[in-house]
Amino acid sequence: MRAFSQPPDLTRIWEGVPFRPMLLLVLFLFVVKERYPFSNFPMYSNLDHEADIIYITDQADQALPMEKVFRTGSGTAKKMYKKELNALTKTTGRKLVHATAEDRAAAGRAVMATMLQRIRYRHMPPGVSQLRLYRKTFRLEENGLAHLEPERLVAQPLAGLNP
Amino acid sequence: MNPDAATPGRPWWQPGPLDWSRLEMLLMRTAFALLIFSTIRWETGAWTTQKFPNGIAAAFDLTWIARSPPGLGWQAFTVAGLVAYVAGRMPVLGLIPALFFSLVIGTLGNSQGAINHSTQMVTMMLLAQWLVYLIPRGPEAPPSMSHWLKPDFNVQQQVIWWSTLVIAASYVVCGVVKLVNSNGLWLYETPYLAVQLLKTNWCHYHDTLEMPPGWLQSLIQAMTDHPNLARLFFGMGLLIELGGFVILISRRWALVGGLAIIALHLSISQVMNLNFLTHIYAVLIFAVNVPGWLLPRRRP
Numbered sequence: 495m496r497a498f499s500q501p502p503d504l505t506r507i508w509e510g511v512p513f514r515p516m517l518l519l520v521l522f523l524f525v526v527k528e529r530y531p532f533s534n535f536p537m538y539s540n541l542d543h544e545a546d547i548i549y550i551t552d553q554a555d556q557a558l559p560m561e562k563v564f565r566t567g568s569g570t571a572k573k574m575y576k577k578e579l580n581a582l583t584k585t586t587g588r589k590l591v592h593a594t595a596e597d598r599a600a601a602g603r604a605v606m607a608t609m610l611q612r613i614r615y616r617h618m619p620p621g622v623s624q625l626r627l628y629r630k631t632f633r634l635e636e637n638g639l640a641h642l643e644p645e646r647l648v649a650q651p652l653a654g655l656n657p
Numbered sequence: 658m659n660p661d662a663a664t665p666g667r668p669w670w671q672p673g674p675l676d677w678s679r680l681e682m683l684l685m686r687t688a689f690a691l692l693i694f695s696t697i698r699w700e701t702g703a704w705t706t707q708k709f710p711n712g713i714a715a716a717f718d719l720t721w722i723a724r725s726p727p728g729l730g731w732q733a734f735t736v737a738g739l740v741a742y743v744a745g746r747m748p749v750l751g752l753i754p755a756l757f758f759s760l761v762i763g764t765l766g767n768s769q770g771a772i773n774h775s776t777q778m779v780t781m782m783l784l785a786q787w788l789v790y791l792i793p794r795g796p797e798a799p800p801s802m803s804h805w806l807k808p809d810f811n812v813q814q815q816v817i818w819w820s821t822l823v824i825a826a827s828y829v830v831c832g833v834v835k836l837v838n839s840n841g842l843w844l845y846e847t848p849y850l851a852v853q854l855l856k857t858n859w860c861h862y863h864d865t866l867e868m869p870p871g872w873l874q875s876l877i878q879a880m881t882d883h884p885n886l887a888r889l890f891f892g893m894g895l896l897i898e899l900g901g902f903v904i905l906i907s908r909r910w911a912l913v914g915g916l917a918i919i920a921l922h923l924s925i926s927q928v929m930n931l932n933f934l935t936h937i938y939a940v941l942i943f944a945v946n947v948p949g950w951l952l953p954r955r956r957p
Binding site: 512513514515516519520523524528529530531532533534535536537538539540541542543544545546547549550557559560561562565566567568569570571572573574577578581608611612630632633634638639 | 670671672703705706709711712713714759760763764767769770771772773774776777778780781784822823825826827829830831833834835837838839843846847848849850851852853855856857859860861862863864865866877878881902905
């Protein structure tokens, strides 16, 4: 009866919580999510049976070293592509999975525009006249891992851009 | 000193600052200052827009720092501030340039549409240290001017303590998010990581034109053929993240937990080509704390 008539001493309960300051910080980071410098570090928290990459080649589909030439890695380019695609589909109230080929191409063009701004021409291999941006998907299927046919999103002539 | 002991006068599950010596803390500050300076990406020229603003970029245009990247003068100014911090003199002022450039450049870099997670933890540690120096804690109120000019031993211990706390919280929240975002199914779904392994290694190929190692295909095949093996392997990683709090308990636990976190990063680096060097160095400095094990310590 006494236990019901008196409110629990919240201060004492709080003082008994293990690792208090750390738990508060964990809660804070969990709620705030991605607001630099704060992060809940959600990398690989959503696992899916497929994953895609974005990469750039020349006119003969020969891969270009993205970090050296575009100061941007393939992983970063992929995140940028997903952000662009997400923004495009959101405007029409659609989910990312319902993006059309035209949406994907538009997102690819936006990524390519950023890449063009970041080109280090001294690292560009000689003879490159066109840049192609591809998306390639890997999928875990019943009989193993499948490499799907790459989808060309953009083909951008390089002539005239070189300063 | 007993390395198994928790903070004197406290139970192990409510730890506080460990008994770091002045010399140990000086070495930790020196190593952290070097880490922070090398983490700041001074070459900001590529980030002329902030199309997807993150953090303070939602309120402020930070692209000015891409148009006029901080030159040698600003970098020397930052170094001078860090030297004052290492020496334990006016750290509130000394840390401002490093904190400013870490925050502004890091925020702008993460406002390009791609969030990269390499510098958040050390910038949070820097922010936590600055706040500890700025806001006096403890019984002696109002604080004297010496608190800001030359923080005493207890403040320096709090600074190291909060740095370790940020490391622990970062790993624990990372594990918690995996469980929450997957509705508790993360461990069950880990065989899907085979696709991610393939992805990250092909990303590395397109970054550098170096072919993925031959053994990768065998590993991926083993993961798809034996999903429970993948669950066991990645389950250990999840356990290390969720158990990150152990580095707060005692020196010995900090060593064990710290080495486990470093082993986790090194294995991720091997199989996924994802390198978290700043995390490894931060854990090495504050948790593993090699000098702390080598230096002679006075008994309490």
